[in-house]
Amino acid sequence: MFVAIVSHKILIQYISDENSQLYTFTKDILFVFVTGIIFKLVLSKNDSRNITIFEKLKNSNDEIKESNEKYDIVAKATSDTIWDWKIQDDSFSWNKGIESVFGYTQDQVGDNSTWWFDKIHPEDSIKMSIRLYSFIEQKTEKWQDQYRFRCSDNTYKYVLDRGFLLTDENGKVIRMIGAIQDITKQKEEEQRLKLLETVITQSKDSIIITEATSVDGKIPNIIYLNPAFSSMSGYDVDDLIGKTPNIFNSPNSDTNELQKLLLAIENREECLIETISLTKNKEEYWVRFSMIPIYNSENELSHWISIQREITEEKKQEKEKEQLIRELTQNNKDLKQFSYITSHNLRAPLSNLTGLLNLIEDIPIEDQELKEILDGFNKSTHLLNDTINDLVKVIIIKDNPSIQKEAVLIKEIFENVFSQLSFQIDLYKPIIKLNFDKVSVLNINKAYIESILLNLLTNSIKYKSANKKLKITITTNEVDDHAVLVFQDNGIGIDLERHRDKVFGLYQRFHNYPDSKGLGLYLVKSQVETMGGTINIESKVNIGTTFTLTFKNKQ
Amino acid sequence: MLDQILCIDDDPITLMLCKKVIIKCAFSNEIITSQNGEEALSYFNNIKTASNQNKVIQHPQLVFLDLNMPVMGGWEFLDYFSSSEFSEFHNIKVVVLSSTIDPEDLQNAKKYPMVIDFLSKPITQSMLEYLKNKME
Numbered sequence: 001m002f003v004a005i006v007s008h009k010i011l012i013q014y015i016s017d018e019n020s021q022l023y024t025f026t027k028d029i030l031f032v033f034v035t036g037i038i039f040k041l042v043l044s045k046n047d048s049r050n051i052t053i054f055e056k057l058k059n060s061n062d063e064i065k066e067s068n069e070k071y072d073i074v075a076k077a078t079s080d081t082i083w084d085w086k087i088q089d090d091s092f093s094w095n096k097g098i099e100s101v102f103g104y105t106q107d108q109v110g111d112n113s114t115w116w117f118d119k120i121h122p123e124d125s126i127k128m129s130i131r132l133y134s135f136i137e138q139k140t141e142k143w144q145d146q147y148r149f150r151c152s153d154n155t156y157k158y159v160l161d162r163g164f165l166l167t168d169e170n171g172k173v174i175r176m177i178g179a180i181q182d183i184t185k186q187k188e189e190e191q192r193l194k195l196l197e198t199v200i201t202q203s204k205d206s207i208i209i210t211e212a213t214s215v216d217g218k219i220p221n222i223i224y225l226n227p228a229f230s231s232m233s234g235y236d237v238d239d240l241i242g243k244t245p246n247i248f249n250s251p252n253s254d255t256n257e258l259q260k261l262l263l264a265i266e267n268r269e270e271c272l273i274e275t276i277s278l279t280k281n282k283e284e285y286w287v288r289f290s291m292i293p294i295y296n297s298e299n300e301l302s303h304w305i306s307i308q309r310e311i312t313e314e315k316k317q318e319k320e321k322e323q324l325i326r327e328l329t330q331n332n333k334d335l336k337q338f339s340y341i342t343s344h345n346l347r348a349p350l351s352n353l354t355g356l357l358n359l360i361e362d363i364p365i366e367d368q369e370l371k372e373i374l375d376g377f378n379k380s381t382h383l384l385n386d387t388i389n390d391l392v393k394v395i396i397i398k399d400n401p402s403i404q405k406e407a408v409l410i411k412e413i414f415e416n417v418f419s420q421l422s423f424q425i426d427l428y429k430p431i432i433k434l435n436f437d438k439v440s441v442l443n444i445n446k447a448y449i450e451s452i453l454l455n456l457l458t459n460s461i462k463y464k465s466a467n468k469k470l471k472i473t474i475t476t477n478e479v480d481d482h483a484v485l486v487f488q489d490n491g492i493g494i495d496l497e498r499h500r501d502k503v504f505g506l507y508q509r510f511h512n513y514p515d516s517k518g519l520g521l522y523l524v525k526s527q528v529e530t531m532g533g534t535i536n537i538e539s540k541v542n543i544g545t546t547f548t549l550t551f552k553n554k555q
Numbered sequence: 556m557l558d559q560i561l562c563i564d565d566d567p568i569t570l571m572l573c574k575k576v577i578i579k580c581a582f583s584n585e586i587i588t589s590q591n592g593e594e595a596l597s598y599f600n601n602i603k604t605a606s607n608q609n610k611v612i613q614h615p616q617l618v619f620l621d622l623n624m625p626v627m628g629g630w631e632f633l634d635y636f637s638s639s640e641f642s643e644f645h646n647i648k649v650v651v652l653s654s655t656i657d658p659e660d661l662q663n664a665k666k667y668p669m670v671i672d673f674l675s676k677p678i679t680q681s682m683l684e685y686l687k688n689k690m691e
Contacts, residue, residue: 340657344623347654348566348676355572355677359579392656399658 080179085113087136087173092116101182103152121148121156136173139165149180158187206232206287206308208245212301214265218244219291220304232287232310234280245306248277250284261291268293268301274311286315339395346388353381390519393451394506397526403445405531410436410476410485413446417453424461430470439476439483443553448527453487455520456547460489463511465542483553490544496537503537557583561615563595563632564588564652565624573619573678580683587615591624592632599636599644606643615647617690619678622653622660629653633667645669650686652676 010023081097090112098104102119109115120128124147135143143163148156163178200207206229210220222240230236233248249258257273264271272290279285289308296302357378365371414434418425425432442449457472464470468490477484494503494510502508504525507518528535532552539545560583562573570588577583589595595618605612622629629651635641636649651664651673664673671689674682 340655343656344654347656348569348623351654351676352566352568352572355576355679356568358677358679359572359575362579396656396658 080181083116083178083180085116085176085178087176097180101180102149102157105152108152119150121150124148136165136176139167139171139173143178146183157182157184159183200226203228206310208240208306208308210245210304210306212303214244217262218246219261219265220244223303229308232279232285232308233277234283239280250276250278252276252284261289264291265304274315285310286312336395336399343388343392343395347392350381350385350388354385357381387517387519390517390523394519394523394526397523397530403448403530405443405445407441408444408446408449409441411440413449413453414474416450417457420454421457421461424458428461428464428470430461430464430472433471433473435473435475437476439478439485439553442476442483442485442551444551445527445531448531452524452527452549455524456487459520460491460545462513462516463491463493463545465490465492478553479550481553483551485549485551487547487549488544489546493539493541493543493545494537495541496539504535556581557616559583559585559587559613559615560617560619561587561589561595561598562619563590563592563624563629564619564621565590566621569621569676569678576678576680576683580680582683582687583617585613590626592627592629592635594626595632596627596635596641599641603641603643614644617686618647618649619652620649622651622655630663633670637667637669648690650674652678 010027079097079101081101082095083098084093085091092111092113092115094109098109099106110118117125117129128145128147131145132143143165145161147159147161149159150156160181160183161178162181163176165173166175166177168174203226207224207226208222208229209224210222212220214220221242221244223242225235225237225240253275254273257275261271261273270290270292272288274286274288276284277287277289287308288311290306292305292307293301294303294305357374360374360378365374411434460470460472471490473486473488475486477486492511496503499508499510503510504521506522508522509516509518525535528549528551534550536548536550537545538548560577562570564570564573574586574588577586587598589598599614602612602614620629620632633649636644647669649667649670651660651670652675653660653673654676661673664670672686
């Protein structure tokens with residue numbers, strides 16, 4: 001237009017008619033040229049704008065595509081159940097999770113919020129709805145809560161529900177979208193861990209957990225201590241975290257034990273020591289102390305668990321016990337020595353008396369009175385000698401708890417015993433029945449069994465019935481790997497109802513006989529028991545007495 | 556019959572009894588007595604000195620030894636007597652004659668080869684008969 005007007009003006013002013021043809025041509029050329037340039041300009045501008053728009057469209061398209069892809073991936077990967085609540089008309093929709101996670105089929109799922117609330121555990125629903133409505137009131141952006149959600153099979157699942165609000169342009173809440181995550185497994189694990197944790201927190205044993213490795217050869221630093229440890233040591237948690245348990249050491253701690261512990265830590269081995277520790281107030285206490293290396297799933301040492309128990313009282317008692325045992329052992333030794341010395345001192349003059357009396361026997365004595373006196377002297381001396389010899393036997397038995405045993409023929413022992421008692425046997429001529437068919441050999445100490453049978457036989461003769469002929473029956477039997485020897489007489493017996501407890505006691509006499517010392521049965525029982533056997537008595541007054549001796553008859 | 560015998564005991568009655576029984580049995584011609592181990596050792600020392608001066612002095616063939624004695628007891632005596640100092644007397648036999656009942660004493664006696672027996676008091680004629688047989 002501008003070119004056309006300018007050309008026209010030029011035509012009117014300058015150009016003559018003859019030139020008008022050239023002029024028109026030139027003007028057209030110019031006109032076309034200028035228009036071409038302008039077009040070119042406009043087109044290229046448009047073009048570049050179009051390219052930018054296209055690029056933009058393409059980008060946003062890509063983003064949507066990518067986002068969709070991402071959503072697809074996430075939707076597949078997540079087990080979340082998504083819900084969408086249009087609050088105004090209370091319409092509620094669920095994604096497939098409501099079926100796959102909670103088991104509700106499409107036709108079971110309600111389409112309003114009541115259905116949702118209805119599925120929340122009664123104990124959780126009030127708290128949950130209060131929090132939810134206050135959130136909607138305040139219109140904050142995000143909301144999350146944990147509650148139990150009922151499944152189609154009426155079991156409950158712990159869920160974590162997270163949601164956000166959508167508002168319209170006026171800021172009015174119109175929609176809420178949420179995602180429910182099934183956290184039942186985590187919750188159960190959490191409860192299991194809580195339960196396990198109580199073992200540590202409630203334990204009366206002190207427990208500390210330390211780092212895996214130590215610096216400068218000390219016990220590794222503490223990362224946890226339980227309340228029991230605090231109350232035992234007097235240290236608070238803050239006092240000890242990051243410190244080495246070496247601070248518990250006392251100058252009186254057993255350095256050997258501590259070395260043992262440090263070596264075990266170096267070698268990553270379990271270790272148990274007992275040592276003296278110090279409380280925060282520098283009071284000493286005894287502690288039994290274990291260090292157990294803990295390895296993680298990669299089999300690397302991750303830390304140490306140390307379980308400690310205060311044993312101060314135990315140690316004290318142990319010490320007292322040791323002291324008591326030492327004293328008793330010493331006392332016992334002293335008493336034994338005393339009894340040897342006493343018996344020696346008694347026996348020495350007594351042996352002189354016996355020796356001198358032996359000499360007198362060969363000297364004829366005319367004086368009747370002197371003869372009687374010497375007789376009494378003789379009898380008393382021999383009785384005293386017998387008593388002391390029996391006592392000596394008791395002392396020696398008590399001093400030798402274990403003795404030599406050998407296989408002994410019972411018949412031979414009786415032959416020996418009878419020959420020693422030949423005088424009495426000739427005098428009273430008792431009926432003696434022996435039956436060793438069942439068991440003829442005893443695994444026993446020969447001297448002891450001789451002494452035992454000598455005592456029992458002497459007793460039978462001594463305490464025989466005045467108006468019956470003495471009858472003694474001795475038999476052996478085998479019962480369950482044990483040899484049983486039964487010794488039976490028809491003598492005056494012992495009133496067991498009165499004396500059962502005392503029959504085998506020391507210095508117990510049940511009959512007023514001048515030469516009974518109250519030692520025989522005590523000695524018999526001691527000897528039987530020293531050989532690992534047992535002895536029982538049955539007796540009836542004026543009917544007789546039965547002794548049952550039982551010996552283990554195996555080597 | 557032995558020519559000479561030495562009884563070591565602190566108890567004079569025991570010594571008297573020994574003498575009487577030994578005489579009665581005609582067990583030995585001569586009976587020497589000592590009150591304790593030390594006295595007995597000095598008796599043997601005297602014999603040693605005498606023999607160094609070329610005097611021939613009879614020495615006992617058998618010793619009856621008590622264990623519990625003041626000044627020097629039987630064990631101490633045996634320790635000295637069995638040392639090399641008294642080696643010329645090591646053919647002399649010793650019989651421990653004691654009232655002890657301590658089993659350790661019996662074990663202890665076995666350590667000395669010269670101790671041929673361990674007998675319980677009192678000394679008796681049958682005991683001497685037994686020793687006579689044993690020494691022949």
